[in-house]
Amino acid sequence: MYETILVPHAGTLAGDQALKHAIHIAKSDSSRIIILNVIKPWSNPFFEELDYNDATTHVQIESIMTNMQETIRKFLAKRVSQCREEGVKCEGIFRTGNPANSIIKYATEENIDLIVMAKMKKKSADYKSFFKIGGTVKKVQEKVDCSILLVET
16 A cells, blocks of 8 residues: 655654554555655854854864764664564665755655654643744645654654
């Protein structure tokens, strides 16, 4: 029924729960899993004020980005290995960009059959109104044509 399952994973315990559900479905359906990790591009007002000709600053920023990418590679490799140990074909993908837009784009371009993603339990009204969060899940739900399984954590 599902050939390819996309699991957007931000490196959280909630993402691990969604992955467990995806593994269960993939095992019963002989599906393959794509684990997608998306981080927003580096954006910090402090760095915008620095002199871009300062070589030390560039080296420090490059070092931070390199360390972050290595951490993500290890994170993905561990989850891919977990899937393969369960007998499920799996691949880990890393993207930089807006998480919702990246998930939507990947799902559309790769003809994903099912997205399994974590959904945080409802936040208090005060919290929601303070941050005005639109929510990655909501945006993905509105824009993709494939089935979505939301794992509430």
